[in-house]
Amino acid sequence: MISLKKKQQVLIAFHQEGKSQRKIAKEVGLSRNTVKRYIEEDLESRKKDSRNLPVTDNYIAPPSYKKRNGQKRALTHSVIKQIRKMLKENEYKRQHQMHKQQLKMVDIHEKLLDKGFNISYTTVRNFINREEARKKEVFIRQKAVAGREIEFDWGEVKLCIGQSWRSLSMAVFTLPYSNWRFAYLYESETMVCVQDAHAKCVASLQFVPEVFTYDNMRTVVKNFIGTEREITEGMRNVSMHYHFKIRLCQPRKGNEKGHVERSVEYIRRKAFAHQDSFSDLQAARSYLAAIVHKLNTHQHYKKNIAHHELMLEERADRAAGAEVVPFDASELLESRVDKYSTVTYRQNHYSVPEGHVGKWVKLKASAETIRVFSEDECLATHRRCWQNHQWVMDIFHYIHTFQKKKGALAQSECLSQAPAQLQKIYQDHYIGNERDFLELLLYLKEHQNLSRVLNAIHQLQKNPMVQLTTDKIIFLASQEERTAKASPEPGDEVTSQSLENLSAIHALFETKTTGVLH
Known part of the structure; x- marks a missing residue:
């Protein structure tokens, strides 16, 4: 290929210096026929106005050879017909999921x-x-309107909770106008979790956007009827409660809710690329909330205003929907209390206070709690367990039963699930003396003052001359409770005087309580 520089030398020598074609060919080092062709092409192109044509001036166009359109020997009409037939089959499969x-x-x-x-x-x-x-698709750029739309999607997060790795689901909402974000961690993507995420997001926004955008997730779309899609009953209830419209993306068209698609990856990277181990799920949720709050204080990349401030503008535009009662995201069903005084929900057992064996009770399950009702009275509240075949038990639900079956306490499931402080008290002071331990549990159930009981045990352990018994623990805890009610700052004089009184009583009677291992 001859360079553009030589072509320009030929044209300059001919037009400006008036040299002959033979002399130009000798100086430039080209054949006379090539020089002649360059000059003829240039003279011809000067007769045409190329300003409105997709061509350049001849003297700035590089030399080129004519493209040879040879006949394709392998890609025959029969082959093309077969390929297009298979491409058409692919198009049919894309349209039918x-x-x-x-x-x-x-x-x-x-x-x-x-x-x-x-x-x-x-x-x-x-x-x-x-x-x-x-068949390249053409995309239509959208202009976001304040307060009109919010997008929702799920993202998977793998975290170390306690000592084990778990896959959690992160619910993410994004406002296209302000790019304000909301995120919360769940252990599942069931309908109750979706409803709970909506309730928490609206509570954080303090207004309801006009349109909520989703992809075709099973919790939103019940089934496809031709090109029509039927909304699930749970999502219809949420939309009717908050008075918003539902917009569904086309199948496999995540770009139609591109703001939240990007937000899922952005929040997951900003939050959990730096830290992925937490003591419990609540700690991970608090950490995520802090990170999202920090991201919302950043400035919008175009408007140079913080995302949170732009969200406040949207809230002002939607002031009519600001005062909304939170949606009750829960599932209600009836269950019979079994012989272990538990109710079963999704293969897990939850304890119920004694006296309800064989009765029917109402069970209200939300994304985080399980509550048991009997005639509008809340009998028990448990943290929901998302594993299978687990027993969630409260030791205070079985105190009267343990008074009859004291030997069952040591190896009971409910003792293993009791607070660590209670287990330590039993292991250190009450093995073989279950009767007194049950008295202490009954006192704790009535007064809900575990911290004062622990403080009383600590004070008794300071004095080796005083024996630690249930009566003395209750006496000290009660004294501290009465002092706390009388004065906001309890002094040490009451505790010291109580210990002196207990020491005198102990020296007077010289009693020692002995327990029996049942």
Whole structure:
């Protein structure tokens, strides 16, 4: 290929210096025919106005050879017909939710070889790329309106909770106008969790956007009827409560809610790329809330205003929907209390106070708690367990039963789930003396003052001359409770005087309580 510089030398020598073609060819080092062709092309191009044509001036266009359009020997009309037929089948599968069963380019090439066509994979690939390029999608840029729309999506997060790795689901909401974000961690993606995420997001926003946008998740879309999609009953209840409209993306068109798609990846990276181990799930939720709050204080990349301040503008535009009662995101059902005084929900057992065995009770399950009701009275409240075949038990629900079956206390499931402080008290002071331990549990159930009981035990352990008994623990805890009610700052004089009184009583009677291992 002759360089552009030599072509320009030929034209400059001819037009400006008036040299002959033969002399120009000798100086530039080109054949006289090439020089003649350059000059003739330039003289011809000067007669045309190329300002409105997709061509350049002849003297700035590099030399080129004419492209040879040879006949394709392998890509015949029969091959093209077969390839287009298979591409049409792929299009049909995409339209009928069978996109994972499409033929790839390598499959099309293998099928052509099986039919006896001698063609290379490269030829097939290039032809398919040209065919698919004709059907490139055109995207319409949207203009966000304040307070109109919010987008929702789930994201998976893998975290170390306690000592074990768990896969959690992160619910994410994003306002397209302000790019304000909300995120919360759940252990599942069930309908109750979706409803609870909506209630928490609206409570944080303090207004309800006009439209909520989703993809075709099972908790939102019940089924497809042709091109129509039916909304689930749970999402219809949420939309009717908050008075918002539901917009669904087209299948496999995540770009239609691109703000939240980007937010899922952005929040997950900003939050859990730096820290992925937490003591419990609540600590992970608090950490995520702090990170999201920090991200919302950043400035919008275009408007140079903080995301939170832009959200306040949206709240002002939607002031009519600000005062909304929170949605009750829970599932209500009836269950019979079994012989262990528990009710079963989704293969897990939750304890119920004694005296209800065999009775029917109402169970209200939310995303985080399980509450048991009997005639509008709340009998028990438990943290919801998302594992299977687990027993969630409260030791205070079985105190009267343990008074009859004291030997069952040491190896009971409810003692193993009791607070660690209670387990330590039993292991250190009450093994073989279950009767007094049950008296202490009964006192704790009535007064709900475990901290004062622990403080009383600590004070008794300071004096080796005083024996630690249940009566003395209750006496000291009660004295501290009465002092706390009388004065906001309890002094040490009451505790010291109480210890002196207990020491005198102990020296007077010289009693020692002995327990029996039942």
